Amino acid sequence: MSLGLLLKFERIYMSKGIYMKNKQTQNETIQENRISTEQVQESLVRMFGANNVQTGSETQNHIGLQKTLMASVKVHDRAMLKACLNFAQQNSLSVYPISKGMNIGYGKATPNTNGQLLLDLSAMNRISSYDSSFSSIEIEPGVSQKDLYLYLKEQGNIHMADVTGASPDASILGNTMESGFGHTPLGDHRKNILNMEVMLPNGEIFNTGSFPSYGPDLSGIFVQANFGIVTKIKIPLFRRPEKVLSYVIKFKNEQDMYKALPKLRALRESRVIDSLIHFANPTRVLMSKQRFPEHLSPAQILSEKDCLELLNDSPLKVGFWSGLGGLYGDKDEIKLKKKKLKKQLGKHAQIAFFELKQLNFLRKVCHLPILKDLKLFKNMDLSLKSVIEFSGLLHGIPSSKASDNILWREKSMDELGIRWLCPVIPASEDQIKIFRQVTKEVFRKYSLELPMTLTMINHTQFICILNMNFNKNNPAELTHIDRAYKELYNEYKKLNFKPYRLGVKDTAEDIYDPIKTQILNEIKKAVDPSNMVAPKRYGIG
Ligand SMILES: Cc1cc2nc3c(=O)[nH]c(=O)nc-3n(C[C@H](O)[C@H](O)[C@H](O)COP(=O)(O)OP(=O)(O)OC[C@H]3O[C@@H](n4cnc5c(N)ncnc54)[C@H](O)[C@@H]3O)c2cc1C
Structure with a gap:
């Protein structure tokens, strides 16, 4: 049966009073659904076919948040999307759109409130x-x-x-x-x-x-x-330029990074550094490379120093901060940029430049029959594999490396609990020091390892990404992480380190100044008077 016919069919149903009439005024927020979940599901199946409607009522995510869904609809095109919105409007339902629903660590495909209709747009993929x-x-x-x-x-x-x-x-x-x-x-x-x-x-x-x-x-x-x-x-x-040259900037210690900071800012501002440069601490590098080391007791909490020592048991040494970036251009441009980077940062950091083909060659060497079983070359191979995958990102090649290595102490994705914190930090020594201090205190207080990246998003700011891993099936661990997360989130709020994005579990109250809140809510009322689309997401509606 065509979609048009199905919709007609639904309208006949509605005119016979099978649906309860929506009596809400336009400006009221949809607070409760007056049609049962079963009725919604049956109608959707009739409208779109069983293949396109999922009726499981619990959302799955890795942040330990339980929300019920009315249903989930796989939307194939604009006409179907419009039909879903009409249906939701007529039945006082809220809808939550997802593209691929891979917002792992921020909430995945979980809406902010219960009883929403999930609109899965992954089949709209032209x-x-x-x-x-x-x-x-x-x-x-x-x-x-x-x-x-x-x-x-x-x-x-x-x-x-x-x-x-x-x-x-x-x-x-x-x-x-x-x-x-x-x-x-x-x-x-x-x-x-x-x-x-x-x-x-x-x-x-x-x-x-x-x-x-x-x-x-x-x-x-x-x-x-x-x-x-x-x-x-x-x-x-x-x-694609003639050449992409990857580089890793290694700062031996924190102090060296601070000394180089004004130069990093200047290089970014003048676009010698033209990509986003991601600095990772040793804990982040180790966690991206492997699971929690088997030879250690799982109860041990690894400090940044411990991680550095573990990592440097390989010929490819890392610094306290290791930054990955890329230079783009023709041969002459790259030569010039490389020279400038070395001149400005060489005093404070070690900089290694490499092309993907060179790394691939080195890996081949590690695989030679006489070398491949030696510990040194095994370790080197593992490190090279990581560097190759991550530098592929600089060439626009997507990688599953980070998502494959997301597990740490957890045994499987079914156990994985993860929450990202993502504050924005001014690119100044004072601010980074304050930020690192408060972060370290909270992570230490809650006995957590501290994986941290600082991405220089522009010449004035870093976005910091931190994650707290836990076993989501263990209620005590979940409560522990919720507390740690909240404490740090509130500390950042006091210090004005605002998150660059919000997870579904984040408190969105008071995040904007009052006039901005008012403007956003006025826009919401104008375009979505019944507060139907993703109510409360980003504190709006
Ligand atoms: C190991 C790992 C590494 C990661 N690395 C990065 C990284 O480097 N950079 C980064 O940015 N993120 C990163 N993430 C976070 C996240 O996985 C990505 O941001 C991912 O792209 C989000 O999933 P998605 O694209 O499927 O979006 P979805 O989950 O589909 O949607 C994300 C949000 O956008 C809204 N939305 C989606 N589609 C629409 C639409 N059509 N109209 C209106 N609203 C819509 C949804 O309601 C939801 O709130 C990482 C996560 C993991 C686990």
Whole structure:
């Protein structure tokens, strides 16, 4: 049966009074659903077919948050999306859109409130309007990092799209909605939107438009918000340069990093450092490479120093801070940038430059029959594998390395509990010191290892990413982590280290100044009067 016929069928049902009438006034928030879950599920199955409707009522995530769902619908196109929104509107339901639902550690596909209808847009996965002259492309919500990488490869590998450290199966659009960030010169996704096609809660579609043009650019108001459902975005692509040279900057200790900070800022501002540079502490490097070492007691909490020692039991030594970045350009440009990096930072840091092909060659050496069983070469092979995967990100090659290595003490993904903290820190010595101090105190108090990255998102700020791992099936561990997380979140709030994005479990009260809160809620009322789309996400509605 066609979708049109099914909808007609539903309308006949409704006119016979099988649905309860929605008596809410336009401005009321939807607080309770007046149609039973079974009725919703039956109707959706009738409308869209059993294949497209999932009726499991609990959401799965890794942050220890239980929310019930009315149902989940696999949406294939705009007409179906519009039908879902109409259905939700008529039955006073809230909806929660996901692109690929891979928001692991922030809430995955879990809405902020119970009883919502999950709209899974992963089947809307068309790639269109690739413009090889003007370096842009349009993608729907279900296009994954891997999909776009393979598509561009097929088109001649002229361009790369930015990639994040998230799974190759994670989406690009959903990541952009969260203001995610990757590794290449186009790494700041909030800044790299050329147009958005949005379906408003009433089913109307509009385009935010491309700029320069007249009037405000509305793309920004749909990022980290709940004003509509984005059905397509146009993003810029990065033309592959003649050469990409990866580098690792190693600071032996914290002090060296502080001494180099003004120079790092200047290099970033003048775009000698043109990619996002990610600094990792030893704990982060170790956790990205392997699970908790088997030869140690699981009760032992590894300090940053312990991790450094474990890592440096290999010929590829790491620093206290190890920063991965890339230089892009033709041979002459790269030569110049390399010289500047060395000149500015060489006094404080060791810098290793390498191309992917060189690392691949070294790995081949490690695999030689006479060497491969020696501990030294085994360790070196493991380290090289990590570096190759992570530097692939600088070339726009998605990697499953970080998601494959997400387990630490947990035995399987079924056990994995993980919460990310993601505060923004001014790129100044004083602020980083204060930040590190408070972070270390809380991690120590709660007996947690401290994996930390500092990504230089621009010349004035770092985004810090920290994770707290736990066994989500152990209620005591969950409570412990919830407490630790909350304490640190509140400490950061006092010190004005604001998160760059929010997890579904984060308290969103008082996060904006009062006038901004008022403006956001007024916009919400104007475009979504019944507060239907993702109520409370980012503290709106
Ligand atoms: C090991 C690991 C590494 C990671 N590395 C990174 C990283 O380097 N950079 C990074 O940014 N993140 C990273 N993440 C976090 C996360 O996995 C990614 O941000 C991922 O891209 C989010 O999942 P998704 O793209 O499937 O988005 P979804 O889960 O589908 O959506 C994310 C959010 O956007 C909203 N949304 C989605 N689609 C729409 C739409 N069409 N319209 C309106 N709203 C929508 C959803 O409601 C949800 O709140 C990492 C996670 C892990 C576990």
